[in-house]
Amino acid sequence: MSVEGFILLDEKLGIELYDQQIFDFFLIPAVKDPLEKVQQIILNHTDLNHRIQRLLTSKGKQNIDHFILNSDKTLKEPIQVTAFITGEVAGNRRILTYFSKISDKVDPYTPSMRSLKYNVISKLAPSIAHEIRNPLSSLAIHTEILDNMLPTLSLQTEQFQRIKKSITVLQSEIERITRIIDHFFKLARPGAKESSYEDINSILRESFELIKPQCYEQGIKIELNLEKSVPFVYLNRDELMQVLLNIMINAIESMPRGGVLTIISKKLKNKSLIIIQDDGQGIPPNDLKKIFTRKFSSKDNGSGISLVLARQLIEKMGGKITAQSDPYLGTFFTIELPQASKF
Numbered sequence: 312m313s314v315e316g317f318i319l320l321d322e323k324l325g326i327e328l329y330d331q332q333i334f335d336f337f338l339i340p341a342v343k344d345p346l347e348k349v350q351q352i353i354l355n356h357t358d359l360n361h362r363i364q365r366l367l368t369s370k371g372k373q374n375i376d377h378f379i380l381n382s383d384k385t386l387k388e389p390i391q392v393t394a395f396i397t398g399e400v401a402g403n404r405r406i407l408t409y410f411s412k413i414s415d416k417v418d419p420y421t422p423s424m425r426s427l428k429y430n431v432i433s434k435l436a437p438s439i440a441h442e443i444r445n446p447l448s449s450l451a452i453h454t455e456i457l458d459n460m461l462p463t464l465s466l467q468t469e470q471f472q473r474i475k476k477s478i479t480v481l482q483s484e485i486e487r488i489t490r491i492i493d494h495f496f497k498l499a500r501p502g503a504k505e506s507s508y509e510d511i512n513s514i515l516r517e518s519f520e521l522i523k524p525q526c527y528e529q530g531i532k533i534e535l536n537l538e539k540s541v542p543f544v545y546l547n548r549d550e551l552m553q554v555l556l557n558i559m560i561n562a563i564e565s566m567p568r569g570g571v572l573t574i575i576s577k578k579l580k581n582k583s584l585i586i587i588q589d590d591g592q593g594i595p596p597n598d599l600k601k602i603f604t605r606k607f608s609s610k611d612n613g614s615g616i617s618l619v620l621a622r623q624l625i626e627k628m629g630g631k632i633t634a635q636s637d638p639y640l641g642t643f644f645t646i647e648l649p650q651a652s653k654f
Contacts, residue, residue: 318349320406322367324360326350327405336410338387352385363394363406388412443492447485454481491520506547508651511576511583512537514548518555519574522563530569537576541583542650546628554621554632558587558644565591565642581650590641599636 316332326346337352339345353359362376375395382388393409458478461471519535526533562572566589575586594602603622625632630648 316410318353318408318410320353320363320408322404322406324353324363324406326353333410336387336390337385356380356385359392359408362392363408366394366396366406367404444489447489447492451482451485454478454485458482491524506545508543508545509548509551510543511541511585511648512539514551514555515574515576515585518552518559521556522559522572525560525563526572529563529566531563531566532569532571534571534573536573538578540578541576542578542581544583544628544648545651546648550624551628554624554646555585555587557618557621562587562589562591562642562644565589565593570641579647583648583650585646585648587644587646588641593638593640594634594636594642595638596636599634602634603632 316330316336317328318326318330318333319328321327326349329346329349333339333349334345337349339348358378358380362378366376375393377391377393380386380390380392391411393411395407396404458475461474461478464471466474515535515537519533523533525531559572559574566572570590573586573588575584575588577584577586602618604619622632625646625648628648630646632644632646634642634644636642
């Protein structure tokens with residue numbers, strides 16, 4: 312098992328988030344305020360400080376740096392460090408610094424960097440959601456004020472109708488953005504990973520809402536064909552959402568010039584069937600045989616693990632995932648899930 316830890320820093324190298332493992336990396340005993348000692352080490356460690364400052368002053372020319380910190384009085388052994396700019400939160404840049412033992416062999420089923428990013432995103436999600444919801448709430452309140460004031464204004468019928476229509480559009484769009492934010496941060500929010508009785512169609516509609524803006528931006532039409540009689544399933548809703556979104560995003564990326572993404576649910580005897588179909592460029596036959604295997608990726612920046620994990624999650628639910636592809640017809644992913652015994 313690999314030993315890993317992370318620290319999320321602000322531009323002044325203040326610690327915002329951290330993993331308990333860093334105390335072991337930096338030889339910090341169980342004291343009253345171990346985080347203060349970590350802060351002192353970061354500020355006083357010449358090499359680490361220099362590398363992070365270089366990232367911050369690169370002005371976008373360099374967003375990531377890999378280096379090794381040699382053992383010294385603050386490190387019990389050499390460690391490998393990856394530091395990168397994560398973007399802005401509330402107007403300030405953040406630096407994610409990831410530590411791992413050089414001797415570790417990373418298990419391909421444990422995507423260190425991706426897991427780390429999801430961990431940080433999940434911890435930042437509540438504050439980011441708060442930052443977004445505040446202006447949305449203000450927009451909603453002031454739109455409501457305008458709507459209430461409208462009947463008191465001396466307007467011609469045509470003017471009144473045009474303004475009323477614009478207010479209705481504003482209210483509808485605010486509600487839509489709020490739903491998208493709620494869906495996204497519900498997925499990102501950390502919590503207990505428990506299974507429950509779930510409606511497949513509800514999960515598919517939620518996934519649809521999340522990918523819809525990206526599809527419209529790329530000129531992709533979405534066809535949602537959900538059968539009403541699809542039985543309930545017993546599984547972890549968030550894990551199935553992660554699998555579905557991964558497949559849907561891959562489908563969107565396969566259609567850079569637009570196309571059709573079809574999402575289907577069906578009842579098949581005592582099973583629930585999900586089909587995600589695109590009419591993109593397809594997967595070559597030799598690659599199709601390997602897409603659920605370790606280390607395979609057809610993308611330059613791919614990790615080669617997303618579909619492996621998708622298969623693991625679906626199999627953990629008692630289901631099965633398969634793929635078919637044709638260079639002229641696109642790709643079909645089929646997920647079979649057992650009907651919940653209660654239903």
